[in-house]
Amino acid sequence: MRSLKVCGLLFFLLGCEGAVDGGGAADGATVPDLEVPDLMARGADAAPAEDPCTNVVVTIGDFEIFAYEASRVDATSEQAGVDDGRACSRASVLPFGGVELAKASAACTASGFTLCTDAQWFEACSGAMGRRWPYGNNHEPARCNDHVSGSAAVEPTGSRSDCVTPEGVFDLSGNLWERTLEGQKRGASFRVNAATFHVESTMCDARFVAPEALNSDDLGFRCCKGR
Structure with a gap:
């Protein structure tokens, strides 16, 4: 004054x-x-309020993809949050799991993106050289939070620093299954199911049907933009 x-x-x-x-x-x-x-x-x-949803993206060819599995705006390293309004790409928070196809798509749209297509997801995982896993051509136990070597629980995004593509996209194998626009799920999850698990399900080219209404807690997504 x-x-x-x-x-x-x-x-x-x-x-x-x-x-x-x-x-x-x-x-x-x-x-x-x-x-x-x-x-x-x-x-x-008076400083403007900081937006917690500052998205980290990676450019793959002619599109962008979330560097991390989608998370909620109010997610922390210990809580996945409850605000389903929009999707974020941030490190060190629990990802957005248990999500139906329509909700995942709407959350991406609210952030100015779209739910990744099957082709976008596969290209981000396999790269220009056609990798079998996001990190290379051989499965490496404990590298990702998958059925074989995981913690049997979801982990914060980017927790395993070696579970990343050369381009910088994290957790494309393990942690959460990831929905794609066409109604598939890719990338496997943390959940151990000895009766049905095969290492091949963690590979880039593995995909399974994910019904639109399916909302299991190990099913998440990520968002893309372009193409």
């Missing part, structure tokens, strides 16, 4: 606190000081 002396309207022609050309305020009265907010200073001090 800066104290500014303000003259009342009736004293505009006479001046403040005294006479001008012999005149003055009635009975020697003075106009009291008035505290006026320093709006310029207040505006300088």
Whole structure:
């Protein structure tokens, strides 16, 4: 605040606190000081609220893809959050699981993206050289949070620094299955199911049907833009 002396309207022609050309305020009265907010200073001090959903993306050919599995705006490293409004791509938060096809698609759209197509997802995983796994041509135990070597629980995005493509896309194998626009699921998940598990299900070219209404807790997604 800066104290500014303000003259009342009736004293505009006479001046403040005294006479001008012999005149003055009635009975020697003075106009009291008035505290006026320093709006310029207040505006300088007020910083805009930071958007927690600052998306990290990777460019693959002619499209962009989330570098991390989609997460909710209010997700933390310990809680997946409850705000389904839009999808984020951030490191070190629990991903957005248990999601139907329509909800996943809407969350991507709200962030200015679309749910990745099957072709986009596969290209991001396999790369220009046609990798069998996102990190290379041989399965490496413990590299990703998959059925074989995982923790049997979902992990925060990007937790395994070696579970990444050369281009910088994390967790395309393991952690959560990932929906694609055509109603498939790709990439396998953390869940161990000895009766049905095969290492091949963690490969880039493996895909399975994911009904639109399916919302199992190990089913997530990521978003793309372009093409």
